[in-house]
Amino acid sequence: xxLYIVPDAKGLVLMFDEQKIKEIMREKERWEKTTxxxxxxxxPERQEVFTTPSGIPIKRLYTPxxxxxxxxxxxxxxxxxxxxxxxxxxxxxxxxxxxMRQFSGYGTPEDTNKRWKYLVAHGETGLSTAFDYxxxxxxxxxxxxxxxxxxxxxxxxxxxxxxxxLFDGIPMDQVTTSMTINHPTTVLLAFYIATAEKQGVPQExxxxxxxNDNLKEFHAQKLCVFPPEAALKLSVDVIEYCARYVPxxxxxxxxxxxxxxxxxxxxQELAFTIYDGIVYVEETLKRGLKVDDFAPRLSFFFxxxxxxxxxxxxxxxxxxxxxRIMKERFHAKNPRSMWCRFHVQTSGCTLTxxxxxxxxxxxxxxxxxxxxGGCQSLHTNSYDEALCLPSWEAVTIALxxxxxxxxxxxxxxxxxxLGGSYYVExxxxxxxxxxxxxxxxxxxxxxxxxxxxxxxxxxxxxxxxYRYQREIEEKKRIIVGVNEFVMxxxxxxxxxxxxxxxxxxxxxxxxxxxxxxxDNRKVKELLExxxxxxxxxENVMPYVIRAVKAYATLGxxxxxxxxxxxxxxxxxxx
Amino acid sequence: xxxxxxxxxxxxxxxLNSHDRGAKVVARAxxxxxxxxxxxxxxxTPEQIVETALQEDVDVIGLSILSGAHMTHLPRIMQLLxxxxxxxxxxxxxxxIPEEDVPKLKEVGIKEVFPPGTPxxxxxxxxxxxxxxxxx
Numbered sequence: 001x002x003l004y005i006v007p008d009a010k011g012l013v014l015m016f017d018e019q020k021i022k023e024i025m026r027e028k029e030r031w032e033k034t035t036x037x038x039x040x041x042x043x044p045e046r047q048e049v050f051t052t053p054s055g056i057p058i059k060r061l062y063t064p065x066x067x068x069x070x071x072x073x074x075x076x077x078x079x080x081x082x083x084x085x086x087x088x089x090x091x092x093x094x095x096x097x098x099x100m101r102q103f104s105g106y107g108t109p110e111d112t113n114k115r116w117k118y119l120v121a122h123g124e125t126g127l128s129t130a131f132d133y134x135x136x137x138x139x140x141x142x143x144x145x146x147x148x149x150x151x152x153x154x155x156x157x158x159x160x161x162x163x164x165x166l167f168d169g170i171p172m173d174q175v176t177t178s179m180t181i182n183h184p185t186t187v188l189l190a191f192y193i194a195t196a197e198k199q200g201v202p203q204e205x206x207x208x209x210x211x212n213d214n215l216k217e218f219h220a221q222k223l224c225v226f227p228p229e230a231a232l233k234l235s236v237d238v239i240e241y242c243a244r245y246v247p248x249x250x251x252x253x254x255x256x257x258x259x260x261x262x263x264x265x266x267x268q269e270l271a272f273t274i275y276d277g278i279v280y281v282e283e284t285l286k287r288g289l290k291v292d293d294f295a296p297r298l299s300f301f302f303x304x305x306x307x308x309x310x311x312x313x314x315x316x317x318x319x320x321x322x323x324r325i326m327k328e329r330f331h332a333k334n335p336r337s338m339w340c341r342f343h344v345q346t347s348g349c350t351l352t353x354x355x356x357x358x359x360x361x362x363x364x365x366x367x368x369x370x371x372x373g374g375c376q377s378l379h380t381n382s383y384d385e386a387l388c389l390p391s392w393e394a395v396t397i398a399l400x401x402x403x404x405x406x407x408x409x410x411x412x413x414x415x416x417x418l419g420g421s422y423y424v425e426x427x428x429x430x431x432x433x434x435x436x437x438x439x440x441x442x443x444x445x446x447x448x449x450x451x452x453x454x455x456x457x458x459x460x461x462x463x464x465x466y467r468y469q470r471e472i473e474e475k476k477r478i479i480v481g482v483n484e485f486v487m488x489x490x491x492x493x494x495x496x497x498x499x500x501x502x503x504x505x506x507x508x509x510x511x512x513x514x515x516x517x518x519d520n521r522k523v524k525e526l527l528e529x530x531x532x533x534x535x536x537x538e539n540v541m542p543y544v545i546r547a548v549k550a551y552a553t554l555g556x557x558x559x560x561x562x563x564x565x566x567x568x569x570x571x572x573x574x
Numbered sequence: 575x576x577x578x579x580x581x582x583x584x585x586x587x588x589x590l591n592s593h594d595r596g597a598k599v600v601a602r603a604x605x606x607x608x609x610x611x612x613x614x615x616x617x618x619t620p621e622q623i624v625e626t627a628l629q630e631d632v633d634v635i636g637l638s639i640l641s642g643a644h645m646t647h648l649p650r651i652m653q654l655l656x657x658x659x660x661x662x663x664x665x666x667x668x669x670x671i672p673e674e675d676v677p678k679l680k681e682v683g684i685k686e687v688f689p690p691g692t693p694x695x696x697x698x699x700x701x702x703x704x705x706x707x708x709x710x
Contacts, residue, residue, distance in 0.1 A: 262595050482691045
């Protein structure tokens with residue numbers, strides 16, 4: 001597979017002329033032999049080799065020599081223009097800041113509604129829903145596997161009634177909402193569309209995002225309900241339905257976040273995410289849509305870990321890589337089809353349970369990198385998340401961190417302020433090239449489904465996670481408060497946030513009440529129609545919407561689809 | 575002279591929680607320390623975990639949970655082990671388990687709880703020192 005063609009070397013607009021580069025190289029050699037050598041005698045370097053967490057060796061110094069092959073117009077260009085390395089919008093944050101979107105949800109829909117209103121009152125500019133495990137797995141709260149999990153890690157939303165309560169007093173034509181839901185996306189999106197309709201808002205006007213990246217569930221996060229082929233089919237059902245009827249909605253957020261949190265390196269995160277993106281485009285094209293009909297609405301989601309420059313380079317490389325793939329491989333004409341628009345979340349797995357207030361600093365550094373990398377929306381983690389769900393105080397500090405970057409730091413005043421840095425441009429190119437190597441490797445395996453079935457991606461991620469942990473054990477990587485600067489007595493006790501244990505009972509009661517009061521015969525008919533549509537391999541979205549409007553529950557709808565598509569059996573690769 | 579068999583460990587993920595990075599890293603560390611390690615995969619009920627432990631005749635069960643549902647699943651697993659008379663198995667747990675829950679878990683028989691950030695070495699050492707030793 002040819003992803004894109006790099007134009008030949010003729011007519012390049014290089015940033016430095018050849019003569020100058022030669023002079024700089026000569027001078028650099030002199031500098032190394034004299035100034036550096038002298039200094040090293042007095043002061044050896046702290047390590048023999050320096051590498052990024054992805055294993056990319058880092059030089060002592062970067063100079064124009066390292067970017068001599070970069071053609072400014074071809075490889076960087078101008079913001080808002082191909083290949084979008086410097087940003088997807090012409091003026092970036094001088095025009096509009098990123099959306100401050102805190103992922104949140106717990107307990108009953110009433111509990112989460114209250115927290116959302118609090119966050120919006122304090123300056124949050126977009127909603128983001130964390131569902132509980134039963135909802136994410138497509139189970140009703142009365143399912144035996146849901147015991148002890150209802151409302152614990154997120155909000156419980158098993159019926160249309162729950163979604164109505166969740167959005168009580170929130171005008172759905174004025175907010176954009178992100179929903180972190182994958183294999184059961186059809187149902188949660190249907191709840192959302194039906195709730196909006198009750199508020200008088202037609203689906204054409206809805207703005208927001210569903211994660212709906214079912215493939216990455218097999219690589220990481222592992223919240224798999226259906227086997228890979230069916231899961232992919234359902235993702236594409238949502239993309240197709242939205243392209244036709246919910247045009248302002250982002251029907252997918254192609255996610256590297258979970259891949260990274262599971263242990264992947266930044267390069268692997270970039271490669272696997274872009275690869276999944278290619279698969280979704282290919283599959284959606286098979287539905288008879290043209291690339292420019294749906295590609296402008298594909299969105300991405302990346303993690304932001306501690307290595308400041310590698311993370312920024314990753315985000316810049318993602319934009320260039322995706323733009324080139326969309327233009328060269330898929331022949332997109334609309335520039336928006338080439339935009340790699342992304343949400344960023346600071347990294348949960350870099351937070352420490354030890355000395356938790358230190359996490360505030362980690363989050364601030366990560367959030368700054370996300371902004372310097374040109375994100376469209378951002379979630380900042382709360383400092384207590386290695387221990388519990390965010391408390392009210394912790395989530396407020398997390399939001400304030402974004403506001404301080406936005407309004408006080410000055411980094412928003414010019415577009416892509418790190419563009420042109422020898423190091424950042426070199427590293428951006430390096431990330432792109434290394435990601436391409438992985439993409440080639442998966443191609444050679446026959447594509448994503450064989451790569452999943454062979455356990456290739458899962459194993460790559462596990463290996464990287466183990467390597468990273470070993471480096472911490474051997475103190476090759478220092479984690480402040482964990483393997484260095486450890487305190488026997490924790491300096492600060494934090495108040496743990498706990499979810500009311502009565503939530504499970506209340507949510508079960510609500511489902512039972514709905515089942516008592518709805519038209520059960522109609523529900524049965526609609527579920528039967530859904531089953532037949534799935535068997536005929538039709539897009540299930542319209543059938544799911546009809547069923548939820550009659551108050552069929554999440555568990556009933558996913559249960560019906562499982563009967564047709566089968567169920568995923570979790571892998572046991574160590 | 576009788577030889578001891580390798581320590582056999584079951585690493586299990588109770589409940590719906592899918593964060594398996596820690597479980598897998600710990601599983602590898604124990605394996606690298608010379609133990610025989612089996613991983614259940616995700617989403618196991620307490621019944622399934624105890625059944626696997628019985629079938630595989632393990633010496634140690636390591637339970638990994640980050641969903642906050644530990645006070646539901648972990649005591650249930652301990653109760654089932656007790657009912658089946660499998661009380662000689664060393665049971666340990668890890669994940670986002672708040673310190674204040676640890677005494678309650680120890681009361682039902684969980685020998686140690688390892689919070690996030692625990693060095694692998696410490697877990698390996700604990701298992702080596704506390705696992706029941708059996709002849710081949």
